[in-house]
Amino acid sequence: MDNCSDERCKKKAKQQAEDLQPHPHHDYGGFASLPTDVLISILCRSPASDHESLSDTCKAFRATIDSDAYKGERASSGWAEVSTHLLSGEELYDEHFPNGPEDVSLSDGDVEENATEEQRANALQFKKAEKKNEEMLDFGYYSELGQLDQEYGYRDITIYVRVDGNRCGSISLVLLPRGTDYPFHDATDAHSAEMQSVGWTLCDSAGRLKVRSIKDAELIPGEAGKGGFLHIKTVRISEAYHPMDCTNIVTEAVRLALSDPKLEGKWTLATAISDYQVYMTKEGMECQRKSRSGRANDMEKERAKQRFWECALLDTKTLLRVGFRQIPETVSEKQNPYWLFALPSFLKDPIQSFEEVDRAPLIEPPDLPPKPVGVDDEILEVVKQKSNSMRQIQDMVDSINFQLEKEMQTHSEELPGLEEQIAETRTLIDAGKPAHLSDEIWGEIVAQFERLEETKTSYRATFEANIQSRRDKVRDIIDTTIPGVVEEFKAQVTALVRKGGSIRKSHAIHCCSRLRITQFIDFLVDMVPPEERAQALCSLDACGITPLHCVVLGTPEVRDRDKYIDFVERLLGMGADTNVKSARGVTPIGQYRLTMSNKFDFRNVFGMRSGDEPAGWRPFHRKMEGLLRPSQGETDADVEAKCAVLDNDVDPDESSDDDNEEEDDWMDDDDEDEDENEDDVMMEVDEENEDSNDRGDA
Numbered sequence: 001m002d003n004c005s006d007e008r009c010k011k012k013a014k015q016q017a018e019d020l021q022p023h024p025h026h027d028y029g030g031f032a033s034l035p036t037d038v039l040i041s042i043l044c045r046s047p048a049s050d051h052e053s054l055s056d057t058c059k060a061f062r063a064t065i066d067s068d069a070y071k072g073e074r075a076s077s078g079w080a081e082v083s084t085h086l087l088s089g090e091e092l093y094d095e096h097f098p099n100g101p102e103d104v105s106l107s108d109g110d111v112e113e114n115a116t117e118e119q120r121a122n123a124l125q126f127k128k129a130e131k132k133n134e135e136m137l138d139f140g141y142y143s144e145l146g147q148l149d150q151e152y153g154y155r156d157i158t159i160y161v162r163v164d165g166n167r168c169g170s171i172s173l174v175l176l177p178r179g180t181d182y183p184f185h186d187a188t189d190a191h192s193a194e195m196q197s198v199g200w201t202l203c204d205s206a207g208r209l210k211v212r213s214i215k216d217a218e219l220i221p222g223e224a225g226k227g228g229f230l231h232i233k234t235v236r237i238s239e240a241y242h243p244m245d246c247t248n249i250v251t252e253a254v255r256l257a258l259s260d261p262k263l264e265g266k267w268t269l270a271t272a273i274s275d276y277q278v279y280m281t282k283e284g285m286e287c288q289r290k291s292r293s294g295r296a297n298d299m300e301k302e303r304a305k306q307r308f309w310e311c312a313l314l315d316t317k318t319l320l321r322v323g324f325r326q327i328p329e330t331v332s333e334k335q336n337p338y339w340l341f342a343l344p345s346f347l348k349d350p351i352q353s354f355e356e357v358d359r360a361p362l363i364e365p366p367d368l369p370p371k372p373v374g375v376d377d378e379i380l381e382v383v384k385q386k387s388n389s390m391r392q393i394q395d396m397v398d399s400i401n402f403q404l405e406k407e408m409q410t411h412s413e414e415l416p417g418l419e420e421q422i423a424e425t426r427t428l429i430d431a432g433k434p435a436h437l438s439d440e441i442w443g444e445i446v447a448q449f450e451r452l453e454e455t456k457t458s459y460r461a462t463f464e465a466n467i468q469s470r471r472d473k474v475r476d477i478i479d480t481t482i483p484g485v486v487e488e489f490k491a492q493v494t495a496l497v498r499k500g501g502s503i504r505k506s507h508a509i510h511c512c513s514r515l516r517i518t519q520f521i522d523f524l525v526d527m528v529p530p531e532e533r534a535q536a537l538c539s540l541d542a543c544g545i546t547p548l549h550c551v552v553l554g555t556p557e558v559r560d561r562d563k564y565i566d567f568v569e570r571l572l573g574m575g576a577d578t579n580v581k582s583a584r585g586v587t588p589i590g591q592y593r594l595t596m597s598n599k600f601d602f603r604n605v606f607g608m609r610s611g612d613e614p615a616g617w618r619p620f621h622r623k624m625e626g627l628l629r630p631s632q633g634e635t636d637a638d639v640e641a642k643c644a645v646l647d648n649d650v651d652p653d654e655s656s657d658d659d660n661e662e663e664d665d666w667m668d669d670d671d672e673d674e675d676e677n678e679d680d681v682m683m684e685v686d687e688e689n690e691d692s693n694d695r696g697d698a
Contacts, residue, residue, distance in 0.1 A: 036069070040067075040069055040073050043061070044074045048080075048165050051065050068240040075242065076248065078248060081165075082162070084162070086157065086262050088143075089140070089141035090141060090142075101132050101135055104127055104128045145262060149190070153182070154174055154187050156173075158171075159260065161249075163241055169238055171232070171234070172232075173233060174192075175229070175263075176195075176199075176207075176229045176231075178206070178207030178226050179207070182206070185203075185205045200601065202327070202341075203225075207229060212636060212640045214269065214327065219343075227267065227268035230271070231271050232271070234275065235250060235253070236277070237278070250279075251351060254322045258322070258347060273340075274312045275315050275337075276309070276311035276315065277311070279311040279315060280311045316362065319340045320357040320360070321354060325342070325346070326362065326363045327339040328363050366544070368541070368583065369540065369541060372542075375501035380506045382492045382496065386485060387512055387514075390517050390519065391515045393481060397477055397478070398560065400470050400474055401474065419456075422453060429446060486519050503527045509521070509524050509528075510541045513548070521571075525537070525574055540582065540583065544583025546582070547571055548572075548576045551564065551568055556599075578628050581635060587628070587634065588630075589628035590637050590638035593638070614646055
């Protein structure tokens, strides 16, 4: 056994001696015998063009140059040579279909029967080339800038990254055109959820900018609101090239990608959202998966969470080095990804060092209250559950009442005409049989008329029974279901408050306001100690908004816009403050404007509903603007959020007396319409509903 071991040692020593033998064409001067770390520090300064010849010198050099430690030293010391290549559509096609088109074969007539094998091979190759061209056209691979979407015209772009000549990763971009006739939001929705979020947050439906910070950075006003919109989807580079969280390689690769000659003049605005995966190692990704799957203990979960945000912050610093800037308007909550933007002019400046960007503080959201815990969290869960239940009940009642009103109106419009026709026919029949008709035909006419009268009578009875049945259902909901939910809600909240819970700290008023549950809001406010009520009604919650902001977060519909006004007036009467800014810097009027702008952007994309045209909303809009206008003046973010569709370039402060009269008319018209369209029974239902609300608010 000892002899075998000695033999192996001798062979190993001989192999090591051979490895250290000089190459016949190179004199390495004994460098190969140096310790690995010393050898790395010496070789890392050599140009990438010399790596191949150095690798041929001896195995020690080859092993050093191929090692992750060497790549990491090249990256961190700044000696690594980075290059990028933007793949054309054809290159992408070859990447996705390396074997070319499938199911291509020669058929009769493609070649002559006596064709040689070479001729057959050439014919098959020609046929494959034709099929490839067809598929490139069909799938959008004919574009110089990656793959072109045939319907919306955006381009998915892939850029390969090489370090010292070795391919080590890729960068994925998407480029969307913008213009007055281009359906920008349609395209962002079709592309991905991330692009939908970015597109709707930063631009209107035509791609024009909605964000002041980007507008202020423009060299020429309006330049970033038209032209190409470029977004960084992913950056994936081998972890060997960012050792110890070194950002050099990724920074240079992103700068080169955005500066690619093929992209010159193609974009006017670039955006990115910090991505933790850029710097997360394989081991780190496994920890993240373990944490998300519930297999990690508390310590492992905390470590995974900490590493997640460390990597997201590193990517943010990388983008800042490239030349990107933060978008302040998107900073709302802590531990949210950072949003950044760049204009082409930003990339003309030199790449910043990590130390420079690390010294500059990031824009952070204000310190917000913590999320409720313990009994406070139990209160919030009860309010969430009961508010959602109540909202579903109220929506059902509203839907039934709306449908009843619609059917009654249709019935009242159609039935008189039918009855008039029947009366006229009855008059003719009572006049007797005309001489030119036989007794048989006349008998059939009379029988048909009698059946028609019976059908009308039956229809009326069925219709009225159906209407009454649904009215009874509404009455039962108002008399029984809603009071039951309210009483159960009060009992559960009261019990939790007695256990030490706080309505203010639970942010229950915010939750209730979001769903506009009038039966709950008075009770919740009454449960707050008097000295805390102003804070409960005006403070920010863990999401950085007040109860007034919460009300106007929801998009109003035509049939419930009065309820928005009523709930806003209710909160204002309790002491809610219109001057408080959210974490995004908007007061409630700014949040309302953002909601309405998004509403009409959405309508522009998916089509305007009947009765939902902007003109019909302007009286409501003026009313809400008047209620929510801050006494201390609007913030810049409020002004920026103005809804051009509804404002129609008219300052609400300059509204004329005619506008006020129109507003009053609108409110009066609604009351008149209700009086006209609802019969006595429906009025009783409404009165009982109001009584129920009063009982719930007591």
